[in-house]
Amino acid sequence: MVVIATSWRGDRRRPREAIIAPMQWKKTPPALAATFDKAAPKDPKVVRKPMFGYPALFLNGNMFAGTFQDKIVARLAEDARARALKAGAKHFEPMAGRPMKEYLVVPAADVAKPAALKKWIEQAHAYATTLPEKTKPVKKIAKRAPPKKG
Numbered sequence: 001m002v003v004i005a006t007s008w009r010g011d012r013r014r015p016r017e018a019i020i021a022p023m024q025w026k027k028t029p030p031a032l033a034a035t036f037d038k039a040a041p042k043d044p045k046v047v048r049k050p051m052f053g054y055p056a057l058f059l060n061g062n063m064f065a066g067t068f069q070d071k072i073v074a075r076l077a078e079d080a081r082a083r084a085l086k087a088g089a090k091h092f093e094p095m096a097g098r099p100m101k102e103y104l105v106v107p108a109a110d111v112a113k114p115a116a117l118k119k120w121i122e123q124a125h126a127y128a129t130t131l132p133e134k135t136k137p138v139k140k141i142a143k144r145a146p147p148k149k150g
Helices: 030-039 078-086 114-128
Strands: 002-009 012-018 046-051 054-059 062-068 071-075 103-105
Touching: 030 054, 030 062, 030 071, 030 114, 054 114, 062 114, 071 114, 078 103
Parallel strands: none
Antiparallel strands: 002 012, 046 054, 054 062, 062 071, 071 103
């Protein structure tokens, strides 16, 4: 049981309780991570780093492909996404009911074929080249109030 909020009732404060199931995430199998790495483009601008603890590929700060548990996901342009969905691909939802925009799960049949997986990753890479570069936000330094006299 996890307390998620408190509320007033009369003059006593009572917690409202809810049961929140822990997320059951599993690690990407090493063989799948190796398959993913082999399909990665040879572009020197592509950076491999973890996203949610899973291997992912980034271009100019934009993630365009990655693994999630036992799946490989790719970020595709709208037209490529529509074609893939018609062919049976599914939207990527890291949490049920919360799909990530533009990302699809690469079908297991295509993951098993190196050439097909490479095509998915290449399409995602091509789309990533059209996205604006992400920049780190500039930190604002808070101005200090002048010392009080007195």
